[in-house]
Amino acid sequence: MKTIHIVLFGIGNVGSTLIQQIETAQQHLERNHLKIKIPVIANSRLAFFKEEGIANSWQTDFEAFSVPYKISDIIRFVKEKGFNNLIAIDATASSSLVKNYIQLIENGFHIISANKIANSLHAEFYNHLRLVLKKHNKQFLYETNVGAALPIIETIKSLHNSGDQIQTIKGVFSGSLSYVFNTFSDADIPFSKVLNQATELGLTEPDAREDLSGKDVARKLLILARELDLNLELQDVSIKSLVPKQLNGKTTLSQFKKRIKELDKPFNEIKDVQSKNNVLRYVGSLDVSNKKLEVKLEHVKRASTLGQLKGTDNVFEIFTETYNKQPLVIKGSGAGKEVTARGLFSEIIKISTQLS
Ligand SMILES: NC(=O)c1ccc[n+]([C@@H]2O[C@H](COP(=O)([O-])OP(=O)(O)OC[C@H]3O[C@@H](n4cnc5c(N)ncnc54)[C@H](OP(=O)(O)O)[C@@H]3O)[C@@H](O)[C@H]2O)c1
Structure with missing residues (x-):
């Protein structure tokens, strides 16, 4: 034994x-x-x-x-x-x-x-x-x-080590923000209500601004980039935070919770300009040859792989020299104990x- x-x-x-x-x-x-x-x-x-x-x-x-x-x-x-x-x-x-x-x-x-x-x-x-x-x-x-537990690191490492050049990785890297935007894009409910639901379900950090800041997604992007031998730091990731300036770190958590409805107007405005065929997703992307790492809210086609996400799923689309027409897609539950x-x-x- x-x-x-x-x-x-x-x-x-x-x-x-x-x-x-x-x-x-x-x-x-x-x-x-x-x-x-x-x-x-x-x-x-x-x-x-x-x-x-x-x-x-x-x-x-x-x-x-x-x-x-x-x-x-x-x-x-x-x-x-x-x-x-x-x-x-x-x-x-x-x-x-x-x-x-x-x-x-x-x-x-x-x-x-x-x-x-x-x-x-x-x-x-x-x-x-x-x-x-x-x-x-x-x-x-x-x-x-x-x-x-999705086999993302192992997969990109194997592709990289076998000489298949990875060109881009794009996806939804956060289970909590996946839930928030999958729900908000489809239902006629205020953003603050969806965010509170996600917190009640234990999906977000106790302070949901940690998820909304994009830093967690940025860390994940950096980890993938380093697997591909890109010598980068966290500050090299361009992050579009979803926390409005007036509710940032200077506001305490209890003040943020009290004022959470202030999120509704800006997010409704973003949703209002969106065409019926699109949905909102908080997307991380890594462009290997340009060493460009980005985290931002995007309007994506409802019929696309990112657009069809459900619940707390994560998805990673990997384009390589070999997978150059259709990406290799890894998708599934990306959070939970x-x-x-x-x-x-x-x-x-x-x-x-x-x-x-
Ligand atoms: N939960 C998920 O769905 C999920 C998914 C993917 C990855 N993760 C990662 O998994 C890790 C754990 O997440 P969790 O949800 O289990 O967190 P959690 O419920 O908050 O538990 C954290 C544990 O770590 C202990 N701890 C904190 N600092 C420590 C230290 N210096 N030495 C020893 N123990 C220490 C805490 O002890 P105290 O009670 O004393 O603080 C607590 O027992 C995190 O890095 C998280 O990002 C979680």
Whole structure:
């Protein structure tokens, strides 16, 4: 039996769903001679250590027995216990945790991350991380950074590595904004109401302006661009934010919520000038030869691939030297704790198959 030891950072939506998925799959894994143990789980302040791996009662155990920790405590624990086949999972959105990746890799961990920060920080960190991984022969997998579990990063990497020149990638990269514009374009309801619905459904960040600012989509575009060896930074992405100036960062979240109806007039005006055959989509595009990365609201044909999106779906249209008349299209659920956790789980299995 091969045993994998997981240290899980982040036990929120995605992290706790991953624990549940691993627990449910244990028998199936054991039939394939694989045991996945999670001896450490942590949030931003506390960690729970259990040599045999956490059990079904992990939530109550965490409440009762978790302790404040430093990253060095976790490293010491796995060393003292002699654990091998170590994988650290980042199911947080933390920039401070990312700073610990190097130390984790130097101490024997592979890294799997749903957190976009490491891949969208400045190029110096991005390149250094890859040098450290190479030196220590460790893997860093992050398919869930873009499109949740959709195989977008793997696909463009394979095309690029096989010499097929990628020309453009265009799509809807945000599940929350996909929902907002798929709904707003078709229904006769105020924009603020759709946005509130999306927040109530847990699709947006608690402060929906984080989605509307376009920064999350910009990070995803940058991550894809870097996979194609484009040496770019986040500030190279041209972003058309959807947050009106009077409701920007200087306004508190509660003020924004009170004044949310101020969004209705400008968005209605945009919708009013639109022809019946068009719909609104918040689109990310990457033009590889011109190194141009753009995030903006567009009127697209209702009958087009982008125009036909439903619910929280993401879509990516990839034009390459080979796929030059019809794009390669990857489409499907691009957000949600279940698909994202499943994406992390697949990457655990991927690394496990290569470990002894
Ligand atoms: N949810 C989705 O649909 C989805 C889809 C694709 C990608 N993602 C990505 O997945 C990640 C997690 O999302 P989520 O929805 O699960 O978030 P969440 O519910 O807010 O959970 C975040 C977890 O991370 C913990 N955390 C924060 N800083 C930490 C640190 N420095 N060290 C250890 N733990 C820390 C938090 O602990 P505290 O409670 O102590 O703060 C919490 O347990 C994010 O990067 C997100 O962008 C999510």
